[in-house]
Structure formats: structure tokens, C-alpha cells
Amino acid sequence: MPEWTHIVFRSLGALVVLFIMARILGKKQISQLTFFEYVMGITLGELAGFISTDLEAHYTHGLIAMLVWFTIPFLLELLTLKSIKLRHLLEGKERVVIKEGKVLENNLKKERLTADELLEQLRAKSVFNLADVEFAAMETNGDLSILLKKDKQPLTPSDMNMKKVTEVAPQTVIIDGKIMDEPLATIGLSRGWLRTELEKIGVSVDNVFLGQVDAYQQLYVDLFDDKLQVPAPQGKALLLATLKKSQADLELFAIATRSPAAKAMYETNSAALQQVISDLRPILNG
Structure with a gap:
């Protein structure tokens, strides 16, 4: 048997064994290497x-x-899963390099990190x-974790007293012009619904590179033909407009009626619908 065939078979065998070992050791080996794991991998x-x-x-x-x-x-x-000391011995510990807005030069030297590298x-x-930095630490994988000062952190919904909305991952229902039935079934929709939505925007399924449906059953598409302009989904905007119109109609009915009982009913329902609009606004404006 020629030598090159030996090399092929030996290489394939080594590749299979190496792949099996990597799978057993887990994804950590390719995402966050410690010093020991780095040496072992090499x-x-x-x-x-x-x-x-x-x-x-x-x-x-x-x-x-x-x-x-x-x-x-x-x-x-x-x-190491059971022993903290052994974990620190093999993987090391995080080291603080910025504390209370001040750079700790001694810790930088211990990490062999220059000022330019820190920046x-x-x-x-x-x-x-x-x-802008309040705190920073060098992690065991060489990544720098940063905490900004309070006045430099981005605003969150809780800072503005806004209700937070739990987002649901969108489902990809079209890939390379082909309809994906499983994601459609996951969100309780059918091919007929999808084709109807495509007709509304004047697009054929064959021209869709990617199509996604969000939790509010709005369809977003990216076309093969980038010159075509696709209108943005208007489902949430139309729903918000309808709710506002209904609430305004109730207020008008309350003003127009002469019946005290009817007036009280319209005002109560108008206030209730206004509360619904306020609760849904973070969702419908998103």
C-alpha cells in the first residue's frame, strides 16, 4: 500500500478521535480557554x-x-466542579484592574497588561x-468585564418607570424561497396565512431569501432582489390606531348622550380602554 494511503487513513483516524474528544470535553473548549485548556488543545x-x-x-x-x-x-x-481551590489553581482568578474609577497599576503589571492594551x-x-468606567476586571479567559459609572449607563425601561415586555423569539418561516412548515406550526399559522400575507405586500415566496414572523404575527421579509422595496409591517400600528379611535368614540358618546346611566357607562368603558392602551403602548410602539 502506498505511503500516501497510510497517511490518509492515519489522518482520518486521528481526526475522528480528536473530534470525539472535543465533543466530550464540551463547548467550553472552543469558547473560553483557560491556560491549561490552551496548552492541552495545542x-x-x-x-x-x-x-x-x-x-x-x-x-x-x-x-x-x-x-x-x-x-x-x-x-x-x-x-474543578467540586473544588474551588483546584479551580483557582488551574484556571486562575479574575483580577480587578479598575476600582472606583481608578486604575490599579500593580494589578496591571501582574496581568502583564500595558496602558495601551487596557485602552x-x-x-x-x-x-x-x-x-466613564467605575469597575473593570480581567477574567480568567482574558476578557475584560466592565461596569460603567451610574450616570454613564444606558437607560432601561425600569429607569423610566416603563413596564417591561417579555419578548418571544421570532420564527423563521421562509429560507431561500422555501416555506418552513415546522416554525409555522410552532406559532399556530398555516401556509395559507403566509401566502395571504405575501400577497398583501405583493411578493412571491420564490423571491424571499428570509422571512420571519414575530409574536404579534407580523411578517418581515428580505428579498433576493434588493432593489424592491417592501413595506414595513403595520399590524401593531393599526391595532393601536383602532384602540385610540374606539376610546375617542366612547368619550364622544359620553358627551352626546343625555342619559346619566349611559353617560356613566361610556365614561367607565372609556377609562378602562385608556388603561388598556397605556398597558399595551410599550408593545405596540415597539
Whole structure:
């Protein structure tokens, strides 16, 4: 058998083993590497490349070496779930680099982080003024966590005494011009409803690159033909306008009627509908 076929089979075998090991170790290995995991990843890759191309080396011995480099980190990871001290030993601890708006130079030196690198990390977090930062810490994965000063933090609905609305993830119902039946069924809609909505905006399903339906059954589409302009969904705006008109009609009825009982009924219902509008405004204006 030619040498290149040996290399192919050895490489495929090493790739399968490496893939299985990576799957067992979990997604953390590709998202947040600690120092130990970084070294382990490099070594496993080197071993896989070595046993794939070195035809004189014993293939089984290479697999055993990979198994050792997999087993020890896997067992240590299980132990770190139960031991804080071991976790700090292997993964390190976060280190505060800015506290109460002041840079801690000694901690920067311990992290071997220069002033330029600190500013670079801040800019990566969209913070361009050091004076805006109240607290910052270097995490074990090398990422910088930042807390802005109170007056520099973005406004939230609670700051403005607005009721927060729980958002529901939209469902993608069209991909590459093809209707996705499962997402449609998830939100209780049919192909007939979808085709009707497409007809309203004058678009064929074949021209839709992506189509999504939100929790309020509004259809958003992105077309293959970018020159075509698609009107924005108006469902929520129309509902809000209808509610306002109904509330205004009730007020007019209350003014026009001569019956005290009818007047009281109209005023009560008008006030109730106004409260409904106030409660729904954060949703319908979104």
C-alpha cells in the first residue's frame, strides 16, 4: 500500500478521535480557554498531526498519548466542579484592574497588561473614555468585564418607570424561497396565512431569501432582489390606531348622550380602554 494511503487513513483516524474528544470535553473548549485548556488543545493537535504523518511511529502509541492528554484534563475538569481551590489553581482568578474609577497599576503589571492594551480592551467594549468606567476586571479567559459609572449607563425601561415586555423569539418561516412548515406550526399559522400575507405586500415566496414572523404575527421579509422595496409591517400600528379611535368614540358618546346611566357607562368603558392602551403602548410602539 502506498505511503500516501497510510497517511490518509492515519489522518482520518486521528481526526475522528480528536473530534470525539472535543465533543466530550464540551463547548467550553472552543469558547473560553483557560491556560491549561490552551496548552492541552495545542498538545492534542500536535499529537494528532504527528501520528498522522510520522509513518515510522507506532499508531497505537500515538492514540494512547492522545488518550492520556484527554483523560487527565477531563478528570481535572470534573474535580474543578467540586473544588474551588483546584479551580483557582488551574484556571486562575479574575483580577480587578479598575476600582472606583481608578486604575490599579500593580494589578496591571501582574496581568502583564500595558496602558495601551487596557485602552484597547476598553475600546473593544465601546468605552472610549476611561473616566466613564467605575469597575473593570480581567477574567480568567482574558476578557475584560466592565461596569460603567451610574450616570454613564444606558437607560432601561425600569429607569423610566416603563413596564417591561417579555419578548418571544421570532420564527423563521421562509429560507431561500422555501416555506418552513415546522416554525409555522410552532406559532399556530398555516401556509395559507403566509401566502395571504405575501400577497398583501405583493411578493412571491420564490423571491424571499428570509422571512420571519414575530409574536404579534407580523411578517418581515428580505428579498433576493434588493432593489424592491417592501413595506414595513403595520399590524401593531393599526391595532393601536383602532384602540385610540374606539376610546375617542366612547368619550364622544359620553358627551352626546343625555342619559346619566349611559353617560356613566361610556365614561367607565372609556377609562378602562385608556388603561388598556397605556398597558399595551410599550408593545405596540415597539
